[in-house]
Amino acid sequence: MSVYVYTRKIFVRRRIVKKVLMIIMVLSILCGITLIADGQKEKGAEKIVIKLGHDNNVQTPGHKAFLEFKKIVEEESQGQIEVQVFPGGQLGSVQDMFEQARRGDIQMSVTATTLFTQTIPEFAIWDSFYMFDDATHAHRVLDGKAGIELMKPLESMNLVGLGYMEIGFRNFSNRKNPIMKPEDVKGLKIRGWGPIQIAAWESVGCVLTSLSWSEVFTSLQQNLIDGQECATSSFYYAKFYEAQKYWSLTKHVYTNWLWYANKDFMDGLSAEHRSLIEEAAKKTIRLDRELIAASEKEILDKLPGLGIEVNEVPLEARRAMGEIMNGAVKNQIVEKCGIDIYNFVMAEIEAERK
Secondary structure: OOHHHHHHHHHHHHHHHHHHHHHHHHHHHHHHHHHHHHHHHHHHOOOEEEEEEOOOOOOOHHHHHHHHHHHHHHHHOOOOEEEEEEOOOOOOOHHHHHHHHHHOOOOEEEEOHHHHOOOOHHHHHHHOOOOOOOHHHHHHHHHOHHHHHOOHHHHHHOEEEEEEEEEEEEEEEEOOOOOOOHHHHOOOEEEEOOHHHHHHHHOOOOEEEEOOHHHHHHHHHOOOOOEEEEEHHHHHHOOHHHOOOEEEEEEEEEEEEEEEEEHHHHHOOOHHHHHHHHHHHHHHHHHHHHHHHHHHHHHHHHHHHHOOEEEEOOHHHHHHHHHHHHHHHHHHHHHHHOHHHHHHHHHHHHHOOO
């Protein structure tokens, strides 16, 4: 091989190496520019805002739980998501917020399903009596197949369910005697406020008088009625203890607090952000239930000092009352929710009894 040919080969190889190095350098620069642009785009991305409205006051377990939801979401999203909580009906009534969430004016709200049985008739199943033996039984059902299935009707209204928070069990107060068995309510005059509730209590011998909530305290004071039924917190904060003697833990109706979100909003989130929000919602629901339980215990501990005799009602007696009362209202509930939903939920309730 001549010196010329050898030198020429070396020269060609060097040019090839230089071109390869040049290509690598250009690609590196382009990648760097892309990464910088992406980073600037991420930094400049519009913050996601969740407006969450509810009708509870700021001292309630529900509101306190929502403040924890705000903290979790904002911290775990590193500020990419902002949660704005509007308590106390600032955004309107429960019905107003339901419509706002449907339209996407707000992203989330919460309601007791009993308030929307006309709009979503499947929810009527939750108005049945003595469904759950205790709160943990209710949680198993609501967090399981039945609860998930009963959130599906929301989707046709551009909403999705996030889970069930709680208001809790309704119990029974009166001025005459503690309730220990079905016969103990016979003849008691109590407040009536809805067709299903009235039919249920009449089936066990109560005498119902239609009254608004604002009329109950005066009616109790004047002995126009003997008793009423409501949540423990309502009994305490309405000061019914001033006009009653007995608070019997009948646990005849469990009131849930269904948390829902705008479907378009949830579907438009990245998989990462949606998962973050859904996991934060689960933690929030657990906290809400813990706070409700603690609040219930605190109030029950205070009532004896206020002159109220508190008593548990035996499970056997509660189930006996439930059989009578549900027999009286089943047809009304089935007319709304349908027999398939009714049978499915009742089967799940039985399956979750411990």
